[in-house]
Amino acid sequence: MAVYEIAVTTGDRLYSGTCDYIYVTLIGAEGQSERTLLDNDIRRGSSGCYSVEAPKPLGELLLLRVEKDPFFVLPEDEWFCTKIVVTTPNGEALLFPCHRWVSRGGDLELRGGPDYVAAHWQDDDFYGFQFLNGVNPNMIQLCSQLPPNFQVTDAMVKPFLQEGTSLEKEMKNGNIFFCDYKTLDGIQTRVYDGEQLVVATGFCLLYMNPENKLKPIAIQLLQQPAKENNIFLPSDSETDWLLAKMFIKNADSIHHQSINHLLNTHFVVHGCALATLRNLPLIHPLYKLLIPHFRQTLHINTLAQTRNMAARGLMSVPNFHYRDDGLELWGHIQSFAKAMVDRYYPSNDDLIRDSELQNWIKEIFTNTFLGNVHTEQLAKFITMVIFRASAQHAAVHYGQFDYSGWAPNNPLLMRKPPPSTKGVSTMETIFETLPNQRETVALESTFLTITTKFKDFVPLGSYPSEHFGEPAPLEIIKLFQERLASLGEKIAKRNAELPVPYPYLHPAQMENSISI
Template sequence: MTGIELKFLNGVNPGVIKRCSELPTNFAVTEEMVKPFLEEGSSLQKEMEKGNMFLYDQKKMDGIPPAAYNGEPLHVTAGLCLFNVNPENKLMPIAIQLNQQPSEKNPIFLPSDPETDWLLAKMFIKNADCMDHASVHHLMRTHFLAEVFAVAALRSFPVIHPMYKLLFPHFRHTLHINTTGRLSLLGPDGVLSKSSLGFVGLMELMRRDLSEMTYSSLCLPENIAARGLESIPDFYYRDDGLKLWNIIKSFVKAVVEHYYPSDSEVHKDTELQDWISEVFTHGFLGNKAAGFPAAFHTVQEVVKFTTMVIFTTTVQHAAVNSGQYDYSSWAPNATLLLRKPPPTTKGQSSMKTVLETLPNVGETVQFAALTWLLSERYTDYIPLGTYPEERFDEPEPKQMIKEFQAELSYLSEAITSRNSHLERPYTYLDPAEIENSVSI
């Protein structure tokens, strides 16, 4: 089984764990429980002080009614998982609590428990994560955000507007794939509706996440800092992603400052203001508390927001989409559906329990086929930074595009070189492998 920790660093859902400097009061882990899995002579408190403890908390799933299966309700766990970076620099799970409120029927599962108990605990954590990844981090935070940006652009900008020329290549096929996906993927009869949460449950999960979504969570440098992940080792999503954020920002800054030499130019551009107003109102539902701009006042604000838009529709989508077959095609590693309830006492499970909990053959094949389809790419694939339509006529932006492409090419070479020394190469954020838009 691929390690549970891999999916949360360099797998398909790298945006959910955070540094743990203090255990949540509802997570009933004790020093005695986890001491055997820490460095000899260390303690839970010492490891937290050293910045070696990390947490995955699925509390936003708590209380969402699950789907029914053969007339009986399924079980979705809103669990907590504690990780430790060990002396070998490996991020390892060391304690799992499968529900938010501690109780006798909600024990802390440990790596020293019977093998199938620990396996089941990890499977339930990853089942919840799989649903969160598919509906929130993939569909909503890349596909549906891209749609918001695209529709607002179509409504606000004429095709000769420089911001239209800059943004629109990153929306290619987005409206088509989203329209198709709403039926085949997320609709009442779609593949995701066969998950443990079902169609109604996934809608509620997305609603909850949207109400908590912040501007800073979509801006990678701020996201990494807020989660305390600046120094966690071997975190290639962070390393490659931050480099790409800076390369995109440098390109966007050059183009935006070319057309908006001062803040007053930004103020006066009614079409630009219409675009951000549409995005704020219809995409982020006017939620000022979340930090999203309702209007642009400075060139700097336009640069940052446009960087986030291009990063979301290219880099972030590649990060959460491209590895789906690699990480989620094998059901024990990550599945949208678990058929049996989670363990409530230790020592009662067996491999028979595990097999009865996993989806049946037909369901497994359907989910695997979905991950294969989503990890494919079009025959007319356009990599990041490639603009075959040549919308810009002036020599200055054309030169900026060339410089952007050169920077991406240098990074691609560096990533290829790094990957040649890795046991498990991280290829998803190689610029040559990143699609220029959310198109599948």
């Protein structure tokens, strides 16, 4: 019998406590505990200690599942959980940040967040894993031929490949991938302590080994080959290799925030929201369909289609949970959108005769990215809008505290320029390059705040405003919700088996719109 001590902290904001029943389940690499009742009288600002028993030690603790059931027939009584600390039988204390409202049926799966990252951020396999399942899964692509300005050779990387193979063979076998940060080349950076900051704009080469682990095998920090633009390798000194990886992650973080997050979700959806509000009346079916996905979008801030997985050579990559969950979600959203479009536009002529819709399309075409459409194209476009407002934003947003809360893992600021010489770096160099304490606290606080799910959180598939009242669209919504629930169960089951879960595209954990 293994006993785990649980310390639960409730927020001190108004109405944070609850009289509902709170249950937890501990999920580890070697099993899980029983669903255990903690309490049904948790008060605002309180901290409570409880015990959870398991038949045997659970190994590395991966997830903490939190569930809330009603207290007799009383109405919904939401609970704001700040954090849960689990002390294992061997005395190790593990922090599970929460900082969100918990509702009935809205089960949470918490993980250690920055604690896990802090323990593994220097590992090459965890470094590679993040290019697939971290906050920026849209950069990596298959490498069938090296860019001419990426001066890596077979001799350089041969020691890090499977014995008896070569770089050319592995590229032909589809096992070599790379990230290219040329988009950042030439950007204007700010001045820090009187010096212009320098951003790495080069390449990271990665290898999918026979154990299906993606690992970095070569890094070039700048675009143009030069004597001072070295190729960094895993065989270099520990600090040289670590520093090179950190500069690539800095470039990845900047690209993520400015392009894949701000531009490709916030700004794209913002343009569609404006066109909808300007051209479609409240009673228009497309207004009713889209407006829940624009909730608060205007208050927080080229048709960039979802990047084609096949074109990036990623359809057969194992353990790519963003792809698997995202494509399944896309399919469910597309079926939902098509059913709604077919309900109100049985033919293309019906679409053409809708002058309000044509004005909406005209504005999007003139100011953004959409041309003349028929019903099939309209359904695909609506799918893109809903997907970007919900799933894509969730994928690039909600993992920010998990992966960037530990500053060395995803540094948004590097105070020193990229290294131009090998063999001279030390841990002191790394500390001098990373953000200082004040900057680190500011960044961590920001990531924690923007990834917190607040009380008015509306998950994908929920339509509390009830814009539709007719039986047919309500039945379409119900079917959509059932499909999302089934996908959620599938994702939860898979995550329970993963050493590093991927919860960001669980339908119940993503917002219906870009609200933060």
